[in-house]
Amino acid sequence: MAVLTINGKRHEAAVDPETPLLWVLRDTLGMTGTKYGCGIAQCGACTVHVDGVPVRSCSLPVSAVGDAKITTIEGLAEGGRLHKIQQAWLEGDVPQCGYCQSGMIMAAAALLAEKPNPTDADIDAAMTNICRCGTYQQVRAAIHAAAKA
Amino acid sequence: MDAIASISRRSFLVGSVAGAFSLGFDIPFARSQGTSAVREINAWVVVHPDDRVVIRIARSEMGQGTLTGLAQLVAEELECDWSRVSTEFPTPGQNVARGRVWRNFSTGGSRGIRESHEYVRQGGAAARAMLVSAAAKRWNVAEAECSTSNGVVSHAASGRRLRYGELAAEAATLEPPKDIKLKDVKDWKIAGKGVKRLDTAPKVDGTLVYGIDLRLPGMLTATIRDCPVQGGKLKGFDAAKVDRMPGVRKVVAVDGTAVAVIADSYWQARKALEALPVEWDMGPGAGTSSATIDAMLTEGLTAENVFIGTRVGDAKAAIAGAAKVVEAVYSYPYQNHATMEPMNATAIWTADRCEVWCPTQNGESALAAAAEAAELPVAKCDVHKAFLGGGFGRRGRSDYVRQAVLIARQMPGTPVKLVWSREEDMMHCAFHPVTKCKLTGALDASGKLVGLHMRISGQSILASLAPQGLQNGMDPVVFQGLNAGGTEGQFGYDVPNLLVDHAMRNTHVLAGFWRGVNLNHNAIYVECFMDELARAAGEDPLAFRRRYLKPKHRAVLDAAAERIGYGKPVPGRFHGVAQIMGFGSYVAAVAEVSVKEGQLKIHRIVAATDPGTVVNPAQIERQVAGSFVYGLSAALYGECTVKDGAIEQTNFDTYPVLRMDEMPHVETVLVPSGGFWGGVGEPTIGVAAPAVLNAIFAATGKRIRSLPVAKHDLRSA
Numbered sequence: 001m002a003v004l005t006i007n008g009k010r011h012e013a014a015v016d017p018e019t020p021l022l023w024v025l026r027d028t029l030g031m032t033g034t035k036y037g038c039g040i041a042q043c044g045a046c047t048v049h050v051d052g053v054p055v056r057s058c059s060l061p062v063s064a065v066g067d068a069k070i071t072t073i074e075g076l077a078e079g080g081r082l083h084k085i086q087q088a089w090l091e092g093d094v095p096q097c098g099y100c101q102s103g104m105i106m107a108a109a110a111l112l113a114e115k116p117n118p119t120d121a122d123i124d125a126a127m128t129n130i131c132r133c134g135t136y137q138q139v140r141a142a143i144h145a146a147a148k149a
Numbered sequence: 150m151d152a153i154a155s156i157s158r159r160s161f162l163v164g165s166v167a168g169a170f171s172l173g174f175d176i177p178f179a180r181s182q183g184t185s186a187v188r189e190i191n192a193w194v195v196v197h198p199d200d201r202v203v204i205r206i207a208r209s210e211m212g213q214g215t216l217t218g219l220a221q222l223v224a225e226e227l228e229c230d231w232s233r234v235s236t237e238f239p240t241p242g243q244n245v246a247r248g249r250v251w252r253n254f255s256t257g258g259s260r261g262i263r264e265s266h267e268y269v270r271q272g273g274a275a276a277r278a279m280l281v282s283a284a285a286k287r288w289n290v291a292e293a294e295c296s297t298s299n300g301v302v303s304h305a306a307s308g309r310r311l312r313y314g315e316l317a318a319e320a321a322t323l324e325p326p327k328d329i330k331l332k333d334v335k336d337w338k339i340a341g342k343g344v345k346r347l348d349t350a351p352k353v354d355g356t357l358v359y360g361i362d363l364r365l366p367g368m369l370t371a372t373i374r375d376c377p378v379q380g381g382k383l384k385g386f387d388a389a390k391v392d393r394m395p396g397v398r399k400v401v402a403v404d405g406t407a408v409a410v411i412a413d414s415y416w417q418a419r420k421a422l423e424a425l426p427v428e429w430d431m432g433p434g435a436g437t438s439s440a441t442i443d444a445m446l447t448e449g450l451t452a453e454n455v456f457i458g459t460r461v462g463d464a465k466a467a468i469a470g471a472a473k474v475v476e477a478v479y480s481y482p483y484q485n486h487a488t489m490e491p492m493n494a495t496a497i498w499t500a501d502r503c504e505v506w507c508p509t510q511n512g513e514s515a516l517a518a519a520a521e522a523a524e525l526p527v528a529k530c531d532v533h534k535a536f537l538g539g540g541f542g543r544r545g546r547s548d549y550v551r552q553a554v555l556i557a558r559q560m561p562g563t564p565v566k567l568v569w570s571r572e573e574d575m576m577h578c579a580f581h582p583v584t585k586c587k588l589t590g591a592l593d594a595s596g597k598l599v600g601l602h603m604r605i606s607g608q609s610i611l612a613s614l615a616p617q618g619l620q621n622g623m624d625p626v627v628f629q630g631l632n633a634g635g636t637e638g639q640f641g642y643d644v645p646n647l648l649v650d651h652a653m654r655n656t657h658v659l660a661g662f663w664r665g666v667n668l669n670h671n672a673i674y675v676e677c678f679m680d681e682l683a684r685a686a687g688e689d690p691l692a693f694r695r696r697y698l699k700p701k702h703r704a705v706l707d708a709a710a711e712r713i714g715y716g717k718p719v720p721g722r723f724h725g726v727a728q729i730m731g732f733g734s735y736v737a738a739v740a741e742v743s744v745k746e747g748q749l750k751i752h753r754i755v756a757a758t759d760p761g762t763v764v765n766p767a768q769i770e771r772q773v774a775g776s777f778v779y780g781l782s783a784a785l786y787g788e789c790t791v792k793d794g795a796i797e798q799t800n801f802d803t804y805p806v807l808r809m810d811e812m813p814h815v816e817t818v819l820v821p822s823g824g825f826w827g828g829v830g831e832p833t834i835g836v837a838a839p840a841v842l843n844a845i846f847a848a849t850g851k852r853i854r855s856l857p858v859a860k861h862d863l864r865s866a
Contacts, residue, residue, distance in 0.1 A: 016395060019416050027370065027414035032362035033355020035538070036415075037489050038571045042801035045489060073355035082354065089353045093345045093767065096775060097212030098352030099359060099489040099538030124810035130801060132489050132539050133212040134778025136812040138771065 002062045006031070007075025017063035021055075022046045024062045025072060033073035033102050037130070044129030047103035048072045054110040054126075073102040076109060085109045088146035096133035104129050108143050117147050188321040190279055192239075192250040193223055193272030196317035200300055202229045204273075206236045207244070207251035208261040209510050210348060211540030212775075213830045214768035215261035217346045219269055221764060222262070225340040226273030226332060229313060230300035236347055241512035242531030254512035257545045257662055259732035259828020262764055266826055267331070274329045279320040284311050287319070334762060334823070343767030348536065360508040360535040361493045365564040368495070369398055371556050372418040372568055374427065375407040375577050378794035380657045381432035382406055391421040400425065401559045409556050415568050434657030434794035442583060442656055442791060443480075449606025449652030450478065450587040456653065458628035462646035464591075467600025471591030475685045477678055479588070479854045481670035483789035483796070484581035484663055485804060490538020491574040494553035495566040498523055503530045503554060508537040510544040518547035522554035541779070542662035543578055546614065572799040579661020580789055580796070582608035586674040591646070596686035598697060600646035603631065603674060608660040609653050610667070627651045629667040630729045630835065631675070636825065638668065638731040641702035642679075642694070658791060664779055665834035668731040676727035676839035677854070680846060690843065691715055691726050701759060701822060702728050706737035708757035708820045713739040721745075722752055725844025727836040734827030735759040738777075740813070740840040744848040747864035751781070751813035751841055756833050758817065761825035769829045774815040776830070780837030781813075782806040785858045805859075 002013045002024065013028045020039075025031045025048070034057060037045030041056040048057045049071040076083045082090070085108045095101045104127070111118055111126040118126070123143055131139070189195045195203040204223045210216040220236050244251050252268060277297055284302035285292040288309055296303050300313045334341065351357035376382060386408050388400035396417030400410050408427055412418035468474055494507035496519070503523035509515040512534050520530045537544055553567040569577075584607025591600035609624035618624075630638040631649045640647065663669070683693035691710055695703055706728045709715075718724050718741050728737035741753040756773050763769060786805040790797045798804040842853050845863065853861050 016416075016420075023414060023416040026362075027416065030364060031355075032358065032364070035359075035489070036361065036491065036568075038801050040571075040800055040802060043489065077354060086353045090349055093349060093771075095212075095346075095349055095352040096214070096771060097489065097537060097539045098348070098357060101352050102355045105353060127809040130489070130806055130808060132487060132541070132779065132782075132806065134775030134807075134812075135771070136778060136807075136809045137774045137815060139809065140812075 004065060004070060006070045007072060015062060018061050021057040021060045021062050021065060031072055031074050035099055035102055044107060045100050045103040047106040049106060049110055052113060054107050073106060083109055084146045084149045085112060088142040092138050092142035092145060094135055094138040094142050096135055100129055100131045104139055112146060190276040190317060190321050191272055191325060193269060194227060194276040196313045198314045200233050200312055200314035202234045204234055204236050205239050207254050209256040209534060209537060211537035213772060214346055216348060218262050218764045220347060221340040222266055222270050223273035225337055226270045227277045228297040231339050238534045240531050240533055241516035245527055256510045257542055259830040263733055263826040263828050270331050271329050274331060275325045278326040279323045280313055280316045282323050283316040283319040340764055343765055357536060359490055359538045360506060361490055361568055363495050363506050363566060368564040368566055369411050370415045370418055370566045370568060371409045371411040372415060372422050372570060373407050373409040373552060373573060374422055376429050377576060378431040378434045379659055380434045382430040383408055384428040384430050387426040391425045394421045397421045401556060403552050403555050411560060411565055431794055437656060437794045438792055439790045445654050446585040446606045449654045450585060450604055452652040455650040456623035457650045459631055459633045459640060459647060459649040461633060464600045464602045464646040464648035467646035468589050468591045468602060472594040473592040473685060475590040475682055477588050477681055477854060478585060479674050480585040482856055483583050484783050484787045485575055485578055485789055486541040486543035486663055487804060488539030488541060488543055491571055492549040492569040493567060494550045495564055496553040496557035497564040498554060498557040499562050505550055506533045506535060507550055508535045508544055510540045515547045515550045518550045519554050522551045541664040545662055546579060575799045575804060576796045579614055579659035581663035582610055582660035584670050588674060588678040590682045592686055598644055598682055601644050603649045606652040606654055608655050610660045610662060612655050613660040627667055630671045630731045637733055641699055641728055641730055642697040643699060644697060665831045668729060668835040672729040672835035673839045677842050680843045701735045705735045705757040705759050705820060708818050709737045709739045709755045712818050713741060713755040715739055723844050723847035725840045725847055727839035729835040731832045731835050732828035734832040736832040736836055738836040738840040740844040742841060742844040742848055744863050747862060749863055754813050754815045756815060756817055757820055758833060759820045759822050760827035760829050761821055761823060763819055763821045766819055769819060770817040772829050773817040773833045776834040777815050777837045778807050780834040784838035784841060784856055788857050
């Protein structure tokens with residue numbers, strides 16, 4: 001039985017300890033905002049925060065989470081108010097198909113928490129998520145906009 | 150009540166609570182069928198008493214923004230309040246039941262807007278006329294005395310006003326008008342503007358339910374492995390080895406070629422499928438490799454028996470009599486669509502009914518595939534379309550829909566969600582076709598281009614996926630961008646002697662529609678070779694092209710060249726140009742690159758598009774920038790190779806794509822010349838690769854004629 005703290009709430013999941021966190025979130029707990037893209041930590045669609053650090057949940061066995069606090073896209077807004085990254089995404093009309101955007105937003109939120117005024121080079125280094133629609137230009141602009149907000 | 154009706158109703162109710170739009174699985178017309186008092190004005194428009202307007206969208210939304218663009222067109226003619234507009238997808242089953250009132254659901258070929266703009270605008274205009282008629286009746290005045298704006302009908306003479314929400318119920322009972330006059334583009338207030346997308350909010354908080362996210366009561370999850378070699382068969386499997394693994398419910402054969410594990414969750418199904426001993430009959434394709442395919446294509450470059458696509462004058466005679474002959478052979482590899490959301494579909498089957506929820510670019514073909522697999526009449530089946538996590542042509546096929554239904558049939562009454570692994574997705578699609586091209590150009594003594602022969606050798610998409618579309622064996626789609634004339638994709642240069650022919654060489658690896666389709670390689674072939682001809686003629690590549698380009702082709706190239714400051718790059722950087730016509734639009738690009746110690750950096754791209762008519766400039770800009778990411782991913786890194794008949798690349802580690810740090814700055818220039826409607830999702834992908842390849846030549850003197858760029862050494866010799 002895995003006991004997890006997700007978005008400030010305690011959850012129990014009766015799963016094989018080797019099950020990746022991604023599938024516990026999606027299938028066991030019904031939190032489908034975190035996406036499956038590749039399963040090998042390449043694309044970043046499954047990015048969540050583990051104690052504030054962006055982690056690719058497809059490659060993290062649930063047994064390795066321990067007591068760490070997990071934040072998913074569902075928990076990024078606080079008190080009904082969107083995170084400033086989400087707000088910038090809305091204002092910048094960033095997503096196209098949107099499938100990679102949960103992961104993009106989680107990666108960008110972690111970047112801003114660490115570097116409130118990221119340079120283009122910081123963005124290049126932190127934002128390694130894959131977007132097949134090609135929203136990179138809008139993603140970059142929205143991160144800069146959120147930093148100024 | 151049967152299980153399906155119960156589930157459909159429940160998921161609809163969930164949708165109503167959460168916002169049907171955000172759930173993505175709305176089942177429209179539950180309202181008009183009696184669960185709500187709100188009746189549609191016509192097939193395209195529902196107006197609620199509180200003035201909310203629901204616009205129905207037949208085409209699929211996969212990120213390309215067609216949903217927003219089509220809604221703008223309806224709203225423009227309806228003259229409603231744009232801030233109150235939302236959308237919903239009718240189902241393919243409803244389309245069939247209502248005599249195809251929404252016409253074509255198929256979403257590909259950049260056709261969403263350009264092939265339906267007229268009838269969707271007529272839908273909006275008809276609804277507006279009915280609202281005006283209702284107001285005029287109520288006021289007992291002439292309709293001509295009434296005007297509309299922003300969701301309100303006004304009668305200027307008396308100062309009276311009625312909101313659409315107050316008139317909708319009455320309007321819905323009136324006869325639709327017979328004569329509908331559409332607005333002039335110059336009078337547009339909503340269409341033509343760069344309004345924001347209508348579907349963004351649920352994409353930033355994780356609430357949008359994609360097909361892969363669907364959860365139905367009692368649902369099980371399946372994952373599948375198809376024969377690694379296309380055309381092979383499933384010989385057998387040992388279910389006893391895995392059927393006691395946690396969560397496993399059933400191991401089933403699918404269609405004689407694949408095996409699937411059905412379990413309580415995806416991870417359980419996947420672990421069991423990985424552990425399952427399977428025996429395959431790899432079939433006749435097993436002896437094929439990239440090398441054998443290349444040899445077959447090379448033979449086609451000089452074959453006698455070919456299909457002629459374009460013939461002007463006598464190219465062979467011009468070449469025979471030329472002062473200078475230039476010849477080159479190019480090639481283009483297989484590519485995978487690699488949509489971010491892997492293939493998936495959820496089906497529930499009983500002996501009496503079958504329902505499917507899936508991301509599809511072609512709702513009606515998905516419905517046909519579901520009915521066929523279900524062995525039920527179409528009227529007893531339906532497909533609920535989800536928003537797509539990427540399409541790029543991949544989801545125009547319904548292979549995964551068929552599989553989902555065949556699996557669900559083995560668990561009658563239980564909803565089963567089929568989810569492909571990324572590995573399955575990479576190995577089983579209809580790939581961007583593989584082709585080679587031999588180009589022979591004839592220059593006269595003054596360096597003038599007097600003849601050109603393009604011999605394309607390679608796969609036909611239609612032969613793979615839609616052989617009924619072949620014309621006496623010929624695949625006309627092969628000649629995208631190379632046609633002698635026409636509104637879809639004419640060859641851009643006036644060359645007095647031109648021959649474009651095709652030696653069709655098909656393999657067991659299915660060829661399919663991949664964003665940009667045949668324009669991708671055709672544009673590389675023509676535009677890189679034009680550069681070669683310009684160099685051979687001792688002329689600047691832009692100046693050389695301008696001498697032969699037809700006016701609209703030249704205009705877009707000039708627009709791109711002017712914006713980037715052609716010929717005056719930042720020191721150390723180099724320009725490459727390309728133009729093409731495809732999907733009804735004229736496009737051109739200039740790339741600015743540098744190559745230092747063999748490292749390519751693409752600094753800047755300027756892309757110009759003449760789509761005739763612009764519906765949403767902000768979304769076009771995004772489509773253009775995105776098309777460069779897609780096109781450059783393929784050009785720089787993309788290659789699917791074949792070994793023992795199977796595709797070797799199974800994930801993003803072996804099929805790398807462009808990421809943020811390599812994204813060039815893309816500037817979009819729109820030069821709509823009016824009078825026609827061209828597509829925008831795909832055309833510019835055609836010029837992405839050749840503009841960059843030509844700039845690489847300018848920077849290094851190295852002419853890259855085979856892709857991807859990553860396998861070439863760009864260091865100076």
